[in-house]
Amino acid sequence: MGHHLLLDDEGSELDLEARLAGLVMANRPENRMKWARWWKGNGGKVVGILSPLVPEEILYAAGILPWRVSGTWEGNLDLALTHRSARSCSFSTHVLQAALQGEFDFLDGIVACDEDQELIHLWDVWVNSKALPFQHLLHVPFTESESSCRYLTGEIEAFKDRVEEFSGGKVTDDALWASITAYNRGRGLLKSLYGLRKREIPSVTGAEALGMVLAMTVTDRRQFNSELEEMLPWLESRTAPIGKTRPRLLISADKLDNPAYVELIEGLGCCVAMDDLDTGSRYFWQAVDTSGDSPLASLAKRYLTGVNQPRTASWEKQVAQLADWFTEYRIDAILELPLVHSIPREMRSRLLSSEMTRRGIPYYKIQREYSMSGVGQFRTRIEAILEALGAI
Amino acid sequence: MNMFEIEIAKNERRIKRIEDKPDARKLRTTKLYYELQRDQAKAQLDWCQQGRPFLAGNYSMFQLLAKALGVEWIDLGLVADKVPDVASKLQQAHAAGVPEHMCERNASCIGAYITTGLLPKPAGIIATAHDCLPFFITNNALSRDLGVPIFVVDVPLESGDRALEHVTSQLSEIVEWAERLLPGFSYDESKISELQEMDRLAHGYLREIYDFLKQVPCPIAPRDVFRILREPSCQADPKKGLSYFEAFRDEVAERVQSGVGAVVEEKLRILWAVSGPLFADVFEVLVERGASMPFFANSWSIRAYGIRTPLQGNVSELSPLQQIAAWTISTSWWGSGMRWIEDLAQIAKDLGIDGIVHFLQFGCTPVGGLGKLLSEKARKDLNIPVLNYEGGQLDATSFDGERFNKRLEEFLELCLMNKLGKPGLAPLPRVQ
Numbered sequence: 001m002g003h004h005l006l007l008d009d010e011g012s013e014l015d016l017e018a019r020l021a022g023l024v025m026a027n028r029p030e031n032r033m034k035w036a037r038w039w040k041g042n043g044g045k046v047v048g049i050l051s052p053l054v055p056e057e058i059l060y061a062a063g064i065l066p067w068r069v070s071g072t073w074e075g076n077l078d079l080a081l082t083h084r085s086a087r088s089c090s091f092s093t094h095v096l097q098a099a100l101q102g103e104f105d106f107l108d109g110i111v112a113c114d115e116d117q118e119l120i121h122l123w124d125v126w127v128n129s130k131a132l133p134f135q136h137l138l139h140v141p142f143t144e145s146e147s148s149c150r151y152l153t154g155e156i157e158a159f160k161d162r163v164e165e166f167s168g169g170k171v172t173d174d175a176l177w178a179s180i181t182a183y184n185r186g187r188g189l190l191k192s193l194y195g196l197r198k199r200e201i202p203s204v205t206g207a208e209a210l211g212m213v214l215a216m217t218v219t220d221r222r223q224f225n226s227e228l229e230e231m232l233p234w235l236e237s238r239t240a241p242i243g244k245t246r247p248r249l250l251i252s253a254d255k256l257d258n259p260a261y262v263e264l265i266e267g268l269g270c271c272v273a274m275d276d277l278d279t280g281s282r283y284f285w286q287a288v289d290t291s292g293d294s295p296l297a298s299l300a301k302r303y304l305t306g307v308n309q310p311r312t313a314s315w316e317k318q319v320a321q322l323a324d325w326f327t328e329y330r331i332d333a334i335l336e337l338p339l340v341h342s343i344p345r346e347m348r349s350r351l352l353s354s355e356m357t358r359r360g361i362p363y364y365k366i367q368r369e370y371s372m373s374g375v376g377q378f379r380t381r382i383e384a385i386l387e388a389l390g391a392i
Numbered sequence: 393m394n395m396f397e398i399e400i401a402k403n404e405r406r407i408k409r410i411e412d413k414p415d416a417r418k419l420r421t422t423k424l425y426y427e428l429q430r431d432q433a434k435a436q437l438d439w440c441q442q443g444r445p446f447l448a449g450n451y452s453m454f455q456l457l458a459k460a461l462g463v464e465w466i467d468l469g470l471v472a473d474k475v476p477d478v479a480s481k482l483q484q485a486h487a488a489g490v491p492e493h494m495c496e497r498n499a500s501c502i503g504a505y506i507t508t509g510l511l512p513k514p515a516g517i518i519a520t521a522h523d524c525l526p527f528f529i530t531n532n533a534l535s536r537d538l539g540v541p542i543f544v545v546d547v548p549l550e551s552g553d554r555a556l557e558h559v560t561s562q563l564s565e566i567v568e569w570a571e572r573l574l575p576g577f578s579y580d581e582s583k584i585s586e587l588q589e590m591d592r593l594a595h596g597y598l599r600e601i602y603d604f605l606k607q608v609p610c611p612i613a614p615r616d617v618f619r620i621l622r623e624p625s626c627q628a629d630p631k632k633g634l635s636y637f638e639a640f641r642d643e644v645a646e647r648v649q650s651g652v653g654a655v656v657e658e659k660l661r662i663l664w665a666v667s668g669p670l671f672a673d674v675f676e677v678l679v680e681r682g683a684s685m686p687f688f689a690n691s692w693s694i695r696a697y698g699i700r701t702p703l704q705g706n707v708s709e710l711s712p713l714q715q716i717a718a719w720t721i722s723t724s725w726w727g728s729g730m731r732w733i734e735d736l737a738q739i740a741k742d743l744g745i746d747g748i749v750h751f752l753q754f755g756c757t758p759v760g761g762l763g764k765l766l767s768e769k770a771r772k773d774l775n776i777p778v779l780n781y782e783g784g785q786l787d788a789t790s791f792d793g794e795r796f797n798k799r800l801e802e803f804l805e806l807c808l809m810n811k812l813g814k815p816g817l818a819p820l821p822r823v824q
């Protein structure tokens with residue numbers, strides 16, 4: 001794809017605003033497969049990733065493009081609902097719909113982890129319905145003990161062995177460290193970007209920030225890094241086109257991969273100054289520690305302790321992180337947006353709510369569908385919250 | 393009354409009913425079953441009244457650790473099914489933020505603890521995600537609600553030496569954790585060995601019973617299939633518990649010998665899986681149509697009856713903690729759902745099953761999403777239909793028993809037509 005990640009239709013460089021817009025829209029359905037197809041067109045393999053707990057660096061080190069799977073954003077779920085209950089995780093249902101519709105037939109494989117049983121059974125139906133050259137299911141422990149870290153190191157090694165078989169080449173330690181370096185570089189760049197959100201008028205809107213993180217998940221890491229590295233100096237002087245700088249919200253959710261949700265919230269008169277999203281900050285916040293001898297052990301440590309999904313036992317740590325960001329990003333309120341039918345998130349909400357109350361941090365919760373349906377009701381509820389915060 | 397008192401009273405009523413009106417058509421061992429349930433509740437009540445500590449958790453095998461420490465165990469999975477006035481407990485749970493789409497068993501557990509005095513607060517909770525993730529999440533939430541420490545056992549997807557080492561090392565850590573938590577109580581591993589030996593014998597009896605269940609007509613009534621005791625190690629008097637399994641085996645053997653079937657003119661054999669429908673009298677529907685139900689499959693029965701043996705090879709050569717670990721890793725409900733589907737197909741083949749009822753309570757994640765794969769497997773490998781149904785399990789108001797019975801009748805008709813070789817299986821029933 002050349003030096004720049006984004007080119008216009010004639011192959012010329014775009015101006016920086018256009019390049020930013022291009023990144024923000026990277027995960028839209030009409031765009032998200034672009035880079036994957038380019039990668040394949042150049043003889044490479046692309047493997048779909050179903051969870052932020054999957055150590056993508058392993059695939060990248062083998063020359064495979066890890067590509068984050070999003071579900072269909074459409075409402076028609078007829079194929080998926082022949083397998084799944086309407087009362088089950090809507091992310092998994094939307095992904096299955098897309099898979100059964102053939103949207104992911106270009107993938108050379110998929111990798112999931114046992115984030116929850118819904119995802120495992122999505123994986124079951126997918127691999128039993130489609131012939132995939134490569135599929136792998138990893139166990140990521142629910143606890144952060146030394147034993148869990150050792151176990152996950154072994155799991156990642158087993159994953160690496162399978163990737164080697166599939167790719168036909170050895171994944172050396174050097175290749176792994178190089179991959180980790182590339183991933184860490186991207187993480188660091190995004191962290192710098194997120195640092196610009198601490199300002200009274202951030203450099204990027206919440207929707208733009210989410211869009212950029214999502215762009216990283218569907219593009220080549222090194223190219224994305226170059227792109228963001230070039231854009232950062234310009235972003236430092238940019239002010240985001242937001243209508244209102246207050247109240248400042250931190251949104252917390254899982255599988256929120258449509259920036260239009262955030263755009264809708266900000267459009268009603270607020271600033272989404274920070275996020276706790278597994279498609280946002282949690283995807284990149286913690287780097288892999290490169291001081292150790294074993295890249296596999298370092299990866300294990302990072303994926304075990306750094307992604308903080310509600311399915312694990314470490315609820316207190318997750319809640320404390322939100323409280324820290326509340327202060328650091330000068331947040332006025334935390335808005336939790338649990339996906340309908342997400343049990344870990346909903347059950348953790350009880351602790352989050354009581355803890356935020358104890359700390360005197362305004363906290364609100366609105367359930368959302370995976371696709372943007374029921375927008376009217378969602379909008380009304382956001383307006384009510386903003387009114388309560390004195391914004392309107 | 394607390395839950396132990398309620399359980400004692402309930403089981404004593406049942407025992408009295410049997411004593412007052414014995415019925416030769418029913419299993420004699422049912423009385424012993426109720427006595428053991430009553431005895432277990434009495435032991436727990438006694439313990440509670442003495443102010444002694446409990447450990448609690450969602451996986452029954454961890455009870456062995458409690459016994460080795462000399463403390464009583466609250467099995468939160470069993471609590472969930474026995475909560476009195478469950479509709480109000482569910483309401484309380486939902487009002488406290490438990491999502492309504494969550495499985496009723498989890499919500500009832502939390503509701504039970506919201507109600508003051510129904511259950512004693514445990515000193516600690518031992519939880520695991522591997523059987524049912526929502527139950528692990530419930531345990532996590534309960535520990536915060538009650539302000540008690542929790543120890544989470546992480547269980548991998550696959551078996552093997554690494555998995556065994558990982559789980560066993562955590563079980564050793566539980567011992568240290570519990571001894572710190574419970575001053576004056578110390579771990580005696582010999583208690584585990586003794587109990588595991590009794591459990592092995594009980595499993596042996598269950599395996600014999602499984603072989604008897606292959607006989608036509610099926611010697612056990614559908615109602616009795618749901619009424620199977622947990623292992624001797626879960627009983628207040630493990631030896632008496634073991635005697636139940638032996639007596640049960642003997643009784644089933646007797647019936648097979650005499651050709652007694654639980655259903656008059658058995659025409660069909662149905663495998664029931666996942667959950668029992670507590671608010672529909674399916675047993676009458678089955679019996680009226682000559683359908684026996686030789687087996688109720690869930691993650692416990694598959695393990696206990698030996699359909700799924702520990703994936704570790706010869707378990708008796710392992711240490712007591714390793715044995716617990718090996719069994720824990722082997723459950724059907726973690727990892728790929730194909731494991732569960734293969735298990736059901738195996739049972740269906742073993743027992744000459746004509747149809748499978750895959751009954752999930754709303755929000756069941758261990759086997760949710762697998763219905764169509766199961767139906768496809770059953771049709772392809774066994775040429776039998778599957779009824780996939782979702783319904784309420786604990787709250788009568790959330791379940792339309794009449795509607796379910798109608799579906800069941802239609803399904804039984806379909807099974808019979810299929811068995812008689814009538815052309816074509818009807819289109820697969822959709823998940824409700």
